[in-house]
Amino acid sequence: MKQSSRPASPEYMPLTRRSLLQGASAAALLGLVPGGSTAHSLGRSDSAAARSADQSKSFPEKFLWGCATAGYQVEGNNATSDLWALEHIPNSMFKEPSGDACDHYHLYAQDIPMLADLGFNTYRFSIEWSRIEPEEGQFSNAELNHYRRVLAACKEHNLTTLVTYSHFAMPLWFAKKGAWQNSAAPDLYSRYCERATKHLGDMIDFASTFNEPDIPQLLNWLTLSGTEGGGMAQQFQQALVNARAALNAPDFASFFAANPQETRDGLLAAHAKGKVAMKSVRPNMPVGFNLAMSDDQPAPADSHVREKRADVYGPWLEAARKCDYLGVQVYSRSIVGKKDLPPPKEAELTEMGMEFYPECVEGVSRYAAKETGVPIYVTENGIATNDDTRRIEYYRRALAGLKRAIDDGVDVRGYVTWSLLDNWEWMMGYKPKFGIVAVDRATQKRTIKPSGAYLGNIARRNSL
Numbered sequence: 001m002k003q004s005s006r007p008a009s010p011e012y013m014p015l016t017r018r019s020l021l022q023g024a025s026a027a028a029l030l031g032l033v034p035g036g037s038t039a040h041s042l043g044r045s046d047s048a049a050a051r052s053a054d055q056s057k058s059f060p061e062k063f064l065w066g067c068a069t070a071g072y073q074v075e076g077n078n079a080t081s082d083l084w085a086l087e088h089i090p091n092s093m094f095k096e097p098s099g100d101a102c103d104h105y106h107l108y109a110q111d112i113p114m115l116a117d118l119g120f121n122t123y124r125f126s127i128e129w130s131r132i133e134p135e136e137g138q139f140s141n142a143e144l145n146h147y148r149r150v151l152a153a154c155k156e157h158n159l160t161t162l163v164t165y166s167h168f169a170m171p172l173w174f175a176k177k178g179a180w181q182n183s184a185a186p187d188l189y190s191r192y193c194e195r196a197t198k199h200l201g202d203m204i205d206f207a208s209t210f211n212e213p214d215i216p217q218l219l220n221w222l223t224l225s226g227t228e229g230g231g232m233a234q235q236f237q238q239a240l241v242n243a244r245a246a247l248n249a250p251d252f253a254s255f256f257a258a259n260p261q262e263t264r265d266g267l268l269a270a271h272a273k274g275k276v277a278m279k280s281v282r283p284n285m286p287v288g289f290n291l292a293m294s295d296d297q298p299a300p301a302d303s304h305v306r307e308k309r310a311d312v313y314g315p316w317l318e319a320a321r322k323c324d325y326l327g328v329q330v331y332s333r334s335i336v337g338k339k340d341l342p343p344p345k346e347a348e349l350t351e352m353g354m355e356f357y358p359e360c361v362e363g364v365s366r367y368a369a370k371e372t373g374v375p376i377y378v379t380e381n382g383i384a385t386n387d388d389t390r391r392i393e394y395y396r397r398a399l400a401g402l403k404r405a406i407d408d409g410v411d412v413r414g415y416v417t418w419s420l421l422d423n424w425e426w427m428m429g430y431k432p433k434f435g436i437v438a439v440d441r442a443t444q445k446r447t448i449k450p451s452g453a454y455l456g457n458i459a460r461r462n463s464l
C-alpha cells in the first residue's frame, strides 16, 4: 500500500529537515540538549550514536521510544462520534469544540516523518471506530484504507506501530444504545475488532483493545486542584442527564458519562471478546490494553491505598495477566487517604492541577510489572505545561526513574510520551499543552519544541 499522495497545501507549511534541525538547534542553544551539537547528533547514524553512548545510561536493546496521539484529539471533524454530539449540546461538558483539531487526519503524512526524524522509533495512535463503522453494521472501506495509509507511512519510516482500537470515543449510534452498558456491546465491539484487524492487522505491531478503561473508577478517587475526591465523577453524572435530554436519547451513554459499574462490566467483557476476535485473525499479534494509573502512596493516617488499588486496577490487572503486554499510563502520584488527597500545599502543579512528580513512572512500572508478570510498556507519560523547560526537567527525572527500575530487573520495554502534538484535551479544550510539538491552530503549522529535540535525542541514542 502506498503512502497518501495528497500534496501538502501551502498553508500547511510542511516541515523540512532544515526546520527540524532549526528546532533542534534552538534546544541546543538553550543548553537543553545533552551531548553537544544537536544538529550534529541528529545527523549521525544510529549505530555511531549508540557506540558513543555511555553504557551505564543505555536502555535495553530494541527499546521502544515513541509518541502517542488519539484519533479524536488530533484528527479533527470526527462528526459521527458520540463526543461530537456531546460537544454541541447546550451546557456541554467540554470547554470548547474539537473542530479541526490538529487536522492530523490529513496531515499524518507530514507528522509521521517528523516524529521519525526527531529520533523516535514508535508511534502510538488510535483508529476511530466511529469513522470505520459510522452506522451500525455499515463498515467503510474508505476509512479503513485511510488507516492503512497511516500505518504504511509508519512502516515507511521504520516505526513500530501501537494501535489503540478504542480511545474513549465511540460511534454515536453505539452510544445511543447505551454504550458499554448495553448487553450487546461486547459482540458489537468484537465485530469491529475483527473487521479492523482483517483490514489492518498485518501492519499493527501491538494492538490495544482499550485506552484507560479504568477511568470511571479512577475518577471516583481522583482529586485535581479545586475538586474533592469524586468531584469529577459527580459532574459526569450530571452530564449524562443533560445529554440524554438534549439528544432525546433515553439510553444514551458515553465513556465519561455513564454508570461506572455497568460500564466496567461491559468493558471487561468487550476486552475479552475483542481480544479473541483480533487473535482469530492474527494469532501472533500482541494484544493488551492501556491502564490509567497513579503512583499511589499511603497517606500517613487512614490510608485506603489497598482498597483503591483493588477497586480501580484489580479486575484490569487480572485481565492483563492474560495479555501479551500491559501499557501503563501515568502522570503523577496520589497520596491516598479515604480518597486521593489534594496535592501537598508546596507542590508545583501542572496545567492539569496535578503535582509535578515525574518519579511516578518508576513507581507505577515497578508495581504493574510485579502485579502482572507481563512485559510493561509506558504508553503515556508527560506533562501539561506552557513552560517547556519544565517538560524537559520532567522527562529527565521520569527517565532516570525508569532506568533505575530497569536496572533492577523490571521488564519495561518502551516509553511513549503523551503527546506528539498540542491537542484537544477533552473537557479542557485546547488550553493544556502536552505536546512536544506546538500546533498553530489557524495555520496548522507545527513547531518542534526544545523538549521534542531533547526526548528525540535520548530516543535516537537509546541512552540518557
Ligand code: BGC
Pocket: 070, 073, 211, 212, 292, 329, 380, 418, 425, 426, 434
Ligand atoms: C488519555 C489522553 C489524555 C491524557 C492527558 C490520558 O488520560 O489517554 O487521551 O489526553 O491522559 O490528560
